[in-house]
Amino acid sequence: MSDLHQMTKTTPKDFLTATLGGLFAPGLTIFMIVMLFLGIQKNMGQPDTEPVADQIVRERIKPFGQSLAIDPNAPKVELTGTQVYTEVCGGCHESGALDSPKFKEKADWGKRIAQGYPTLLEHALKGYNKMPARGGDPELSDLEVARGVVYMTNAAGANFEAILKKEVEPTAAELARGKTVYVDNCAYCHDSGLTGAQKLGDAQAWKPLLKEGKDYLYNAAINGSFGGPAKGGNTKLSDADTRLAVDYMVAEAKAVIAAAQPVKQAAAQ
Ligand code: HEC
Ligand code: HEC
Secondary structure, X not given: OHHHHHHHOOOHHHHHHHXXXXXXXXXXXXXXXXXXXXXXXXXXXXXXXXXXXXXXXXXXXHHHHHHHHOOXXXXXXXXXXXXXXXXXXXXXXXXXXXXXXXOOOHHHHHHHHHOOHHHHHHHHHHOEOOEOHHHHOOOOOHHHHHHHHHHHHHHOOOOOOOOOOOOOOOOHHHHHHHHHHHHHHOHHXXXXXXXXXXXXOOHHXXXXXXXXXXXXXXXXXXXXXXXXXXXXXXXXXXXXXXXXHHHHHHHXXXXXXXXXXXXXXXXXX
């Protein structure tokens, strides 16, 4: 009994310790709250520097960022001639590297310009000696390469316009004939995608083919390509009819691609 009494007895010293300890904790909390408040007030007066830095970075990467970095699903925005030159062609032509005709150097460009725009464009698209096809950037569209050519040649005294060779559009009657030929000779593989045949109206499969141009596709259809048999395996089919079937396939692909475009654009806005 006396032990128990001993334990619960509070001395004045115990009392003092407990009281100070009890006051200390809330005191510290109040102190911290005050400091935090002062800290917040101090920061409010200062401009936040981060958005400014962000702005500068965005400004600097603008030519790339606007079309490529922000929305990977946005439709491709064609670069201007200046942008194509700055990003790709200038790599050689600015300094005249690899004996390339130097930018604005009329002596370098005169004879080349005299060849005419179509030849220059063809050389820029397909490559020419040490000049790599599309300046070495396969991502550039035909139009972008054309703009690069025009930008450089006009800077050296030419007066060209970025025109691409226009493919002749088939008439409605030709397309109707093409469809018949297609159904009879090509649909067997190209409707189903059999053995890897590009399916009719499959935008993904046809986009790279359209880039090759109709001459390439006619040739592939008439003479056969990798897995595709010549004339779809029907040797009696005329070249003209085979071409019309290709015209029909191309028209179907273009229609699907065109139909998908406004939707994508709307989504990107
Ligand atoms: C890797 C270096 C390099 C890059 C990058 C490059 N070129 Fe060239 N380019 C050359 C060279 C070298 C020649 C000269 C070829 C020759 O005449 O043998 C040339 C020549 C040309 C010619 C003249 C062809 C002719 O028929 O005389 C054109 C047009 C041209 N380049 C356009 C472009 C365009 C457009 C770009 C950018 C999309 C580009 N080049 C990027 C190296 C380059
Ligand atoms: C027996 C199956 C088959 C038939 C029938 C067929 N094709 Fe194909 N075709 C293919 C395959 C497989 C490919 C894919 C080749 C490849 O991998 O590039 C192809 C590819 C093509 C291509 C793209 C060329 C390329 O480089 O890929 C064209 C154009 C084409 N066919 C046109 C036709 C036309 C026109 C007909 C009818 C007259 C036809 N095909 C009938 C199997 C067929």
